[in-house]
Amino acid sequence: MLEQPAFGRRLRAFRRERGLSQTQLATGGLSTGYLSRLESGTRPVPTRRVVEHLCRRLGVPPSAFETRPCQSLAQTLAVAASSAHPARAAGDLAALLDSGADRLDPALRWLALWLLAGVRHEESQYEDEHELLVELTALSETIGNPELIVRALTRLSRCSRMLGDTTRACAEAAAAHRLAGGLSAADRSAVLHALIRAETEAGRPAEARAHIGELGEITAEPEPPRPAPAVRRS
Template sequence: MLEQPAFGQRLRALRRERGLSQAALAAGGLSTGYLSRLESGTRPPTRRVLEHLTRRLGLPASAFARGSSQSLSQALAVAMSSARIGPVADELAVLLHAGEDRLDPALRWQSLWLLASVRDEEARYEDEHELLVELGELSEAIGIPELTVRARIRLSRCCLLLGNTARALTEAREAHRLAAGLSVDDRSAALHALIRAEAEAGRSDEARAHARELCELTAAEPGPLHGEALRATSRLQARHRDHAKAPR
């Protein structure tokens, strides 16, 4: 079994990954004060406590074994080289929140991006949203505009999936603003996000204006970028016609 403080770091990461409060995890077996000391590494776990924790977490005792400990960089490499990332995503999530203050920001950014993609594929949009908010904050701290724009674009899409159109629109507008001066790819992606959010918010005039901007931006880029712009414009026009025909 892992020794302290490694045990406490892993316990805290597992609890957070499962969305449990300290009170929820401690319920029926130990006090929240004792659990807090376990997570801080100041108290060693007993066999009875370990049984309670694994039962509440729904994990085998091997989750706290020495052999289960690996670095975030190792877990990220395994995940990225796996045919199916899902099975190793939980380990990546645990390591992501273990000793997080000491992690290299770039490594943490890559892990958040990959894990958010997994949660999107699993349709776990609330979990994806939490990861993307953290990703956006980290992107701003790193100070690379491209990373901030891409994180906000993804967050806008996730907000739409969760039905939060207002937040989606805010994130898309900020991505569009920050993308000025970046590559055509980033500016195009920001415009796509903004058009989707504006269409969902019922801001048809603004969406059509940005669709024209998108077509003009990509006109000198023969290939998929301009094709995607034309398709986005076509979908927007079809949506407008359908709305106009709808009974009032």
């Protein structure tokens, strides 16, 4: 059986995949407060009877809450990334991240956090997304790759803005902007879009206008020449 907080994360993922509220899942023997603490990991793993009750409500076998030692983070990540519905693998992915699996492979962990944060965004679970993006940004800085740092900070800024913290969103986008100078036009444009939105919502119109002008310069940059198509000789 999974330990906490991995058990709670998998439980929450199963519940969300089925479109159930905590109240709906708790119906029939559990309190909503208990279920909430169980999902957050502040309550220990429940008894077998409670697990069986949850499995009946969710339509999954008890084995769904067991550890899967034969499946590495790389395998789980491959399944999630290649799936048309990556949210279905979110529970396994979150559980493996919590367990510290493949912790010594920063690149795999980065990809897992990026994908899981995207799932949480699609679910409008912005607080969970923000927590994942904070870790993603820290990991990006440890890896030391400017592209990864800029992309993580850009998404973190957007999430902070969704949570209503425009001051933090501006700071995160500004940090990404300082690092994005030598990156691709696509990366620089993404940073500027995030920065302009944050500055506009934070009531900084002059700064936003200046960055709109910078964005216009980037979009006006000529595309690199494309190689001429090969001519087939008869």
